[in-house]
Amino acid sequence: MISANFSAIFYLGSGILFILALRGLSSPDTARQGNYFGILGMTIAIVVTFLSIGSFSTTIIYVFLFLIIGGAIGAFIAFKIPMTAMPELVAGFHSLVGLAAVFVAIAAFLNPQAFNLGSPGDIKIASLVEMSIGAAVGAITFSGSIIAFLKLRGIMSGSPIMFVGQHYLNLILGVVIFALIFYLCRSQSSNLFWMVIAASFLIGILLIIPIGGADMPVVISMLNSYSGWAAAGIGFTLENTALIITGALVGSSGAILSYIMCKAMNRSFISVILGGFGADNFSTDTKNKKDQKPVKSGNAEDAAFLMKNASSVIIVPGYGMAVAQAQHALREMVDKLKKNDIKVTYAIHPVAGRMPGHMNVLLAEANVPYDEVFELEDINNDFANSDVAFVIGANDVTNPIAKTDPKSPIFGMPVLDVEKCKSVLFVKRSLSPGYAGVDNELFYRDNTLMLFADAKKMTEEIVKHLD
Amino acid sequence: MDIDPFIFRLSIFILSIFIGYYVVWSVTPSLHTPLMSVTNAISSVIIVGAIIAALAGTSNNIFDASSIYGFLAITLAAVNIFGGFLVTQRMLQMYKKKKNNKK
Numbered sequence: 001m002i003s004a005n006f007s008a009i010f011y012l013g014s015g016i017l018f019i020l021a022l023r024g025l026s027s028p029d030t031a032r033q034g035n036y037f038g039i040l041g042m043t044i045a046i047v048v049t050f051l052s053i054g055s056f057s058t059t060i061i062y063v064f065l066f067l068i069i070g071g072a073i074g075a076f077i078a079f080k081i082p083m084t085a086m087p088e089l090v091a092g093f094h095s096l097v098g099l100a101a102v103f104v105a106i107a108a109f110l111n112p113q114a115f116n117l118g119s120p121g122d123i124k125i126a127s128l129v130e131m132s133i134g135a136a137v138g139a140i141t142f143s144g145s146i147i148a149f150l151k152l153r154g155i156m157s158g159s160p161i162m163f164v165g166q167h168y169l170n171l172i173l174g175v176v177i178f179a180l181i182f183y184l185c186r187s188q189s190s191n192l193f194w195m196v197i198a199a200s201f202l203i204g205i206l207l208i209i210p211i212g213g214a215d216m217p218v219v220i221s222m223l224n225s226y227s228g229w230a231a232a233g234i235g236f237t238l239e240n241t242a243l244i245i246t247g248a249l250v251g252s253s254g255a256i257l258s259y260i261m262c263k264a265m266n267r268s269f270i271s272v273i274l275g276g277f278g279a280d281n282f283s284t285d286t287k288n289k290k291d292q293k294p295v296k297s298g299n300a301e302d303a304a305f306l307m308k309n310a311s312s313v314i315i316v317p318g319y320g321m322a323v324a325q326a327q328h329a330l331r332e333m334v335d336k337l338k339k340n341d342i343k344v345t346y347a348i349h350p351v352a353g354r355m356p357g358h359m360n361v362l363l364a365e366a367n368v369p370y371d372e373v374f375e376l377e378d379i380n381n382d383f384a385n386s387d388v389a390f391v392i393g394a395n396d397v398t399n400p401i402a403k404t405d406p407k408s409p410i411f412g413m414p415v416l417d418v419e420k421c422k423s424v425l426f427v428k429r430s431l432s433p434g435y436a437g438v439d440n441e442l443f444y445r446d447n448t449l450m451l452f453a454d455a456k457k458m459t460e461e462i463v464k465h466l467d
Numbered sequence: 468m469d470i471d472p473f474i475f476r477l478s479i480f481i482l483s484i485f486i487g488y489y490v491v492w493s494v495t496p497s498l499h500t501p502l503m504s505v506t507n508a509i510s511s512v513i514i515v516g517a518i519i520a521a522l523a524g525t526s527n528n529i530f531d532a533s534s535i536y537g538f539l540a541i542t543l544a545a546v547n548i549f550g551g552f553l554v555t556q557r558m559l560q561m562y563k564k565k566k567n568n569k570k
Binding site (some may be wrong): 011014015018019021022023025026027028031032034035038039041042045046049050053057059060062063066067068069070071072073074075077078079081083086089090093094096097099100101103104106107108110111113114115126220221224227228231232234235236237238239240241242243244245246247248249250251252253254256257260348350355356357358360361364365367369370371373375 | 472473476479480481483484486487488490491492493494495496497498499500501502503504505506507508509510511512513514515516517518519520521522523531532533534536537538539540541542543544545546547548549550551552553554555556557558559560561562563564
């Protein structure tokens with residue numbers, strides 16, 4: 001058995017290793033090393049916990065048993081999961097962190113002696129507040145992530161679910177949770193503790209159902225942040241530095257990602273949370289105009305011809321590429337183009353896909369070198385000097401209306417200046433508007449050629465015609 | 468007058484938020500997905516609390532209510548730790564530079 005002071009030093013050490021793990025992600029070269037730091041930090045934290053308890057009764061066998069069961073499930077998922085399913089996986093993992101936080105809080109409430117927090121019915125007020133907050137945030141993370149998971153997985157419709165008074169209900173529930181915690185501190189009644197958890201589960205569901213599919217990058221980042229705050233709440237309860245440091249790191253990480261995502265859509269965090277985006281009336285009046293405008297459409301042969309005669313091509317991938325699993329076919333197409341000495345680069349909008357960095361992972365999976373992939377601000381000036389923009393599965397992030405029409409719901413959103421290219425190839429199933437419900441002006445431009453097909457099939461066709 | 472230990476923990480917490488803020492801003496956008504999966508894995512350090520709870524049961528009653536919650540939390544956190552780190556590793560292995568990629 002090691003002393004509490006000694007283990008606290010080790011917990012600090014694992015906290016520092018976690019900081020280094022995140023620091024490593026500043027470049028793909030150092031990222032793998034960073035991940036090892038993270039694993040080391042986790043190992044230290046777990047070993048120190050065993051040593052600090054020191055009572056190696058038969059119980060420890062069960063601890064290892066459950067550790068191995070969970071670990072095996074996790075490892076199995078990690079190796080089997082296809083890269084296109086990363087958003088669901090991350091949402092699913094968030095829900096587990098949330099639920100684990102709830103369980104630890106419940107355990108601490110039922111057996112406070114184990115954590116030096118007092119005795120049942122006489123738990124220190126500060127600890128009670130901390131564990132209630134940890135449990136509440138954990139429960140919100142859990143149920144919110146489950147809803148996000150179901151929406152991303154397609155089990156639940158991605159469209160917003162709204163009803164009258166929704167936001168007032170959330171507000172009331174929030175106030176109720178605070179009131180319950182207040183009375184819990186006065187009466188120490190376990191019923192109140194259960195009610196806090198139940199109300200938090202409910203609020204988690206209600207918070208996420210009104211948020212639509214394409215706002216998922218914000219939702220996932222937000223839930224990431226919540227899972228951190230839940231861990232920090234538990235960290236305060238258990239007086240554990242490793243948990244407090246980690247919770248703060250994860251909490252601020254998720255918050256920054258949410259901010260970056262909101263900014264990339266030119267929307268406020270509040271408006272995303274309130275939800276219902278894409279369900280407004282703007283789309284109806286543009287729909288009427290649509291029929292009058294001519295659209296040029298082509299086939300794979302035209303596209304292959306255009307690209308063969310280009311000297312530079314910029315690929316703009318979006319969520320449609322992920323859905324069609326077209327990244328490997330795309331990479332094949334690019335290889336063919338490169339053989340003809342055509343310069344090919346990729347342009348990624350921050351909110352392309354369903355989670356931050358979604359497109360980058362898919363391209364990396366298809367063996368696209370990361371130094372050919374550029375972020376919006378790094379590549380936007382290159383469109384004017386390029387011959388062909390190949391838009392595959394993206395829509396709203398290329399819409400020039402965001403720069404011109406102040407009435408448009410996406411006005412002010414930073415977009416890729418695809419229209420400045422000499423010609424634009426737009427792979428899409430139909431002319432239907434994107435998530436924002438806004439018609440894309442780009443479809444009707446003279447230099448746009450629409451390729452109506454499934455992203456993967458069309459790309460494969462183009463590959464055939466490139467020979 | 469003694470300072471409440473809570474204040475020390477609060478200081479650690481606030482300082483860590485600031486560290487997190489600066490560290491995460493330096494993460495390259497192309498690695499935002501691995502960032503999420505690795506933060507997921509490290510937030511499962513909550514397993515520390517789960518282990519304490521699970522081992523707190525007396526030896527003649529291993530599965531009292533509070534240890535059961537401990538065991539459940541251990542399982543969930545273990546899924547996350549192994550799953551999170553391994554899937555991050557798998558993703559990071561895919562990020563290659565142009566030069567290394569020539570066959």
